[in-house]
Amino acid sequence: METINKFDKHVMHSYGRYPLVMNAGSGRRCTDENNKEYIDFGSGIGTNSLGYCDNEWADAVCRQVRTLQHSSNYYYTAVQAEFAETLCTSTGYETVFFCNSGAEANECAIKAARKYSFDKYGRGRHTIITLVNSFHGRTMATLSATGQEVFHNYFFPFLEGFVNVIANDIDDLKAKIDNTVCAVMLEYIQGEGGVNALDKAFVDAVYEICNRRDILVVADEVQTGVGRTGKLLAGEHYGKKADITTLAKGIAGGIPMGACLFGEKVKDVLTPGTHGSTFGGNPIACAGGNVVLKKVTGEGFLDEVNKKAEYIKSRLEKCGEVESVSGLGLMIGISLKTKNASDIAKAALEKGLLVLTAKTKVRLLPPLNIDYAELERGMDILTAILEG
Ligand SMILES: Cc1ncc(COP(=O)(O)O)c(C=O)c1O
Known part of the structure; x- marks a missing residue:
């Protein structure tokens, strides 16, 4: 709470924030200040394209900082x-x-x-x-x-x-x-x-x-x-x-x-x-x-992005609450039949999964290099919430 209090006192309230203080990240997972782990299907709104602190990326960035x-x-x-x-x-x-x-x-x-x-x-x-x-x-x-x-x-x-x-x-x-x-x-x-x-x-x-x-x-x-x-x-x-x-x-x-x-x-x-x-x-x-x-642009990378997108879509197609799925590749919008997208995002956060919303849809922008184990875990959490 200390961080949130300090933050709210001094940072302009121009964003609606979730009560999560992000502390560290590795791969496609991050942890909060209490060490609770989250799988990230949002990538900081499509920005952490290689997830958190990818080794090669971090080495290149750190080398440049020192040069x-x-x-x-x-x-x-x-x-x-x-x-x-x-x-x-x-x-x-x-x-x-x-x-x-x-x-x-x-x-x-x-x-x-x-x-x-x-x-x-x-x-x-x-x-x-x-x-x-x-x-x-x-x-x-x-x-x-x-x-x-x-x-x-x-x-x-x-x-x-x-x-x-x-x-x-x-x-x-x-x-x-x-x-x-x-x-x-x-x-x-x-x-x-x-x-x-x-x-x-x-x-x-x-x-x-x-x-x-x-x-x-x-x-x-x-x-x-x-x-x-x-x-x-x-x-x-x-x-x-x-x-x-x-x-x-x-x-x-x-x-x-x-x-x-x-x-x-x-x-x-x-x-x-x-x-x-x-x-x-x-x-x-x-x-x-x-x-x-x-x-x-490396060999096979974008094919994998498409395969992972297919996996997500196949999981969503089996989910009764899903009205339709839009988007291409790992930019995915999910229209819901009865539930509210922002309620889903809040429930997912509780369960250790970060997702986004876009208008009335749940939006997924996972890191492009997410692996299947993380995808499966994240989709298990999401579909359980949607069907719950
Ligand atoms: C299509 C598009 N254009 C422009 C922007 C603005 O980008 P930024 O927030 O980096 O200024 C966004 C941000 O969401 C976007 O999605």
């Missing part, structure tokens, strides 16, 4: 060069801008999309279409981009130039595309919005219209990227590569890092002085990211 912990972006570092090269080569992108979070990666994408259009067409072509029920972050621009009314309170005025289209509604998309539009920004699977994958026909229509009109497609893969859906990028499920893709969360295995990837058209759009971040591309984060990428 060079930070350099301003006035200089070059080998570790950032290596990370940029691996990231671009493995995803098929040309250049990358590094920052520290998903919202920052999306801020960068918004600025880059507007600048691409300004450089080529001049003023007035600045509108960015985003989808109803999307989530793009908590900064002023990314909140303005977020297509959920519930986030559009208190902080007026929001930024101009964002128009929302109903996800999967091609007619709405067509009706709202005009000569002011410079980009369409989407999550292939809306994460915070409830783990809803976009229809392929809608994604096809977005790309067809955008390519024809030189409108950029921006894929927000902050939650879906870096192996989470069983592909390195979720766009691969749709056979698509956006002009700009944003990444964060799992990219550096639990160290703050965001990345904005640029394809051929936009690879040189940000020129000196147009964008920056003091910590962006920090050597420690890049050292962690190098290990994450090496593992996630």
